[in-house]
Amino acid sequence: MEPIIGQVHSIETFGTVDGPGIRYIVFLKGCPFRCLYCHNPDTWRNAGATAMSVNEIVEDFLRYKKFYDNGGVTISGGEPLMQSRFVEELLESFRALKVHTVIDTAGSVPITESKKCLELASLVLLDIKAPNEEMYRRITSQSMKDTLDTLDYCEKIGKSVWIRHVVVPGLTDSDESINGICDIVAGRKCVERVELLPFHKLGEFKWRELGLDYKLYDTPAPTNLRMAELRAIIDKRCKRL
Numbered sequence: 001m002e003p004i005i006g007q008v009h010s011i012e013t014f015g016t017v018d019g020p021g022i023r024y025i026v027f028l029k030g031c032p033f034r035c036l037y038c039h040n041p042d043t044w045r046n047a048g049a050t051a052m053s054v055n056e057i058v059e060d061f062l063r064y065k066k067f068y069d070n071g072g073v074t075i076s077g078g079e080p081l082m083q084s085r086f087v088e089e090l091l092e093s094f095r096a097l098k099v100h101t102v103i104d105t106a107g108s109v110p111i112t113e114s115k116k117c118l119e120l121a122s123l124v125l126l127d128i129k130a131p132n133e134e135m136y137r138r139i140t141s142q143s144m145k146d147t148l149d150t151l152d153y154c155e156k157i158g159k160s161v162w163i164r165h166v167v168v169p170g171l172t173d174s175d176e177s178i179n180g181i182c183d184i185v186a187g188r189k190c191v192e193r194v195e196l197l198p199f200h201k202l203g204e205f206k207w208r209e210l211g212l213d214y215k216l217y218d219t220p221a222p223t224n225l226r227m228a229e230l231r232a233i234i235d236k237r238c239k240r241l
């Protein structure tokens with residue numbers, strides 16, 4: 001049988017923020033969302049991808065394996081679950097090697113396509129972009145249904161989830177917005193952690209280079225004080241997280 005080929009954006013060998021410990025991160029191409037604040041718009045389409053087989057990635061990982069004893073492999077993007085068959089095979093290969101695996105996803109594909117990947121991963125980082133459908137569509141241009149289905153399925157199978165949420169001044173930085181995220185998370189035993197990530201402008205130049213219409217040139221990063229205030233809401237509402 002022909003090996004499945006992945007469309008890879010890049011590989012980072014020393015990731016420290018996308019899952020526990022030091023991680024080997026595979027960034028895959030493709031994403032159906034168009035988040036206003038995306039810092040990797042160059043991952044949206046497959047153009048410029050490096051075609052790699054599962055074996056090529058595993059062999060590359062094994063060259064550095066000793067660095068990841070307390071970490072593992074994170075599969076990110078773009079939206080990695082858009083290449084779900086390839087991700088399944090990657091996760092199966094790393095599971096056979098007893099390597100801890102993370103999927104870093106916005107849950108932006110139907111659960112029928114992604115469920116096997118969710119079952120195979122050790123941990124799911126699930127980016128929830130907004131607390132309600134209207135804001136979701138404004139930020140991503142898509143519905144939040146698949147993201148909520150992803151969270152529901154993780155709850156159903158008892159998969160560990162870390163929720164992530166980007167705080168953007170003027171978009172998602174209100175008390176109401178963070179309370180809405182808490183409402184979504186409330187009562188779900190699968191959620192181990194809620195991380196608030198400050199909006200930043202490091203990807204702004206990519207929008208310009210790609211000729212895309214970036215709407216947040218005038219939006220500042222949130223202040224440390226505002227991040228602490230919003231964190232306090234999470235700490236109060238979701239005590240164990």
Ligand code: SF4
Pocket residue numbers: 031032033034035037038039040041043077078079106108
């Ligand atoms: S889901 Fe991630 S990669 Fe896709 S547009 Fe949003 S921020 Fe960018």
